[in-house]
Amino acid sequence: MSETMTHDAHHEEHPGGIKRWLFTTNHKDIGTLYLWFSFIMFFVAGFMALVIRAELFQPGIQIVDPNFFNMMTTLHGLIMVFGAIMPAFVGLANWQIPMMIGAPDMALPRMNNWSFWILPFAATLLVAPMFMGGNFMAGQGPAFGWTFYEPLSGQYGHLAFFVFAVHLLGFSSIMGSINIIATILNMRAPGMTLMKMPLFVWTWLITAFLLIAVMPVLAGAVTMMLTDKYFGTTFFIAAGGGDPVLFQHVFWFFGHPEVYIMVLPAFGVISQIIPTFARKPLFGYASMVYATASIAFLSFIVWAHHMFTVGMPVAGELYFMYATVMIAVPTGVKVFNWATTMWRGSMTFETPMLWAIGSVFMFTFGGFTGLMLGVAPADFQYHDSYFVVAHFHYTLITGAWYGIIGGVMYWLPKWTGNMYSEKLGKTHFWLTAIAMNLTFFPMHFTGLAGMPRRTADYPLQFTQFNQLSSVGAYIFGFSQLILLYLIIKCIKGGKKATNEVWEGAEGLEWTLPSPAPYHSFNTAPEVK
């Protein structure tokens, strides 16, 4: 490390301490900031989930009042989506994209700094109302669900805080995306054509375009909410000639691509990990790229499958049903590709591979329930029940979040120069995987039996499965402390990592020393 520092000294100053982090324009520092921010938010939102599960451990209201409960479900969702999952992927992109395409840094380093440092302020604005007013337990924060449907959200007293938090998050995402697109399109090493890019880079390129397309739509939705509340407009207020359903159309036009924004980069990570540990090239590279692009395209034309019960005309329902189930085709292509990549490979099962395989199994399961939800007549029964909660936790935890953890484990030796403890990594994986299924699998049953989501209390026939879910959630939550310990331990020391780190690893990042130098590639490598 000190060698690279002196090497860099002639053209860059490195302030120490807090200034290094405040003013940094280095893609690795910023990646680190993003990842730690995401990790903190993950624990904050995870703690909220534990409050939810504690209250739902038995019927009746024991711990928090319904309004506080609703605030917990709302903030858990919002913080996990905008504070934990999305920043984690931007963190991975910051660290990895320059190293994977043979660039020294990101294309727009100052904007990179800004797009990160907006986030803590956005998070503060989002949670600040919780602490307003005299009585904390009354729940002064947003309590209208992460989908903030009008007109319910319009009844919220501190709406402006929420709206500006979303605006800031949007700025951050858009700037992050511009940076990623500019970097990928302009800074690839000579010889690295688009169709030679690693899949993680491809999935992020497509994700970045999705973000740029939909974040302004979200900003538009919250701005209309703001003017409805404070400036007398009635975009979403029926009494003034507005339309509450319009809100849902606008929200889900953002919301459905958002789902793929959270999961496509994870597909990218899994597509890097599986070939490495199967010691065999990805079965169909080109078809993976096309499948990613198809999923991204389809994500724009299926939004109203989240709103089958709002009373659309039957023709609209039929269209959205057909378009939605179509997504199963490119998603299937991805799963088949991963399975055939493993087939007749020479597999080893280090921690990143466990996360990747776990993800393929369980995300596929979440995909099946997704197909079920896409079938409109059946969706009338599933909609807004715990079945949906089970479905999207299978896609977001075992899809997006498994991808993140798999990626962190995969690249951690490259970042720190040290190997992490396989024993801790595997313990963490298995505890998490078992607890995850214990928590969310029973929710399919409670949902089918008729338990609505977002309720602070429930009829007695749902007791048993809710207790299982609560036990699972606590095991899940506390298992994550192992991950925290593992990462700190790996940063502090451990067995030195080689440049290649993994026996079967291919790609430019593995040609760099471990830990990777401050500026990744000062001279562009040649890609054949």
Next chain:
Amino acid sequence: MSLKHNNIMTKGLVLLGLWLGGIGSSQAEYKLNFQEPVTAVAREIYDLHMLVIWICLGIAAVVFTMMIYSIINHRKSKGAVASDFHESAKVEVAWTIIPFIILIAVAIPATSTLIDIEDTSDSDLTVKVTGMQWKWKYDYGDGVSYISSLNAEHNRARQRNSGIDVTQIKNYLLEVDNELVIPVNKKVRFLVTSDDVIHSFWMPAFGVKKDAIPGYVNETWTRVEKTGIYRGQCAELCGKDHAFMPIVIRVVSDADYKIWFVRKKAEAEIAAAEASADKVWSKAELMAKGEDIYKGKGGCFGCHGIKGEGIATFPKLVGSAVTTGPAAEHMKTVVKGRPGTAMAAYANQLNDLELAAVITYERNAWGNNASIVQPADIKASR
């Protein structure tokens, strides 16, 4: 070692079984699948649901078996050597086309079921269902219209630290004061709307779920084949008491329905006559009636507290400017609501007498001491 493991596993499974079966004795039974369908639509949905599940399980069997086989056999520790095959146009076309064909096979029955569900024509009876925070209003026309809220005993039990053991309450959270009553084997059309935020009218056994949206009147229908009492809940998050606005539908024979309707209509006429008579009520009468409405039908306590102390961001009524100030402002707030807040307009939910009573109660309970309000004042203020 492995024996010990097996022991632990067996013990664990036995414990789990005991617990799942055992606690059922004091609590309702859990279920693994949809509630038993009692309409043709619910049955069609159930069949479709099972069809898709079997297809998914079939695909899962193929894909997961292949993956598990390669995880077991194609591992380096077993000396597997990686082959280098990749890209095969034939395979890739096949795994694009075959799922597509399967999807078409699902889409055909799904389309016909969907068209059935949305066909609300030729109904025998229409009931307008209005969602409001946090109760339902059922309107049959012809003067029969009433509000249905969570049963009062359940409502007490579900308060935090109520001291009541909810597991001893039959049908906890699924019991109301006024059920929706419909005749068996008749096509009943529901017109679903809302007075405030979005709710969702969900009756799982009927296969019916439709959002109640302010400014929209959605249509759905049912034809129930079996008499009995069916229970459901609001499905769309509608604020703090979302969990506490159940839907209970009593399905009766056609003859019983007619009797019920005539009785309900007579009751409504008597209540209306009482409310609109130009009678001047005493303070004690108004206070007694008002307390019933505050803690019952009106649901006022849900936000303002059982002692008017206020809950969360919802204002307290004890000593507040509205409840102790001029009656005109208080009446305006209750009758017309406060736009942009959760305070709904009660003009159509309560009659003049009920409004006068609850306003009087709020102005004179918990140490408040302000003027009383008569039904005639309400009529004048509308």
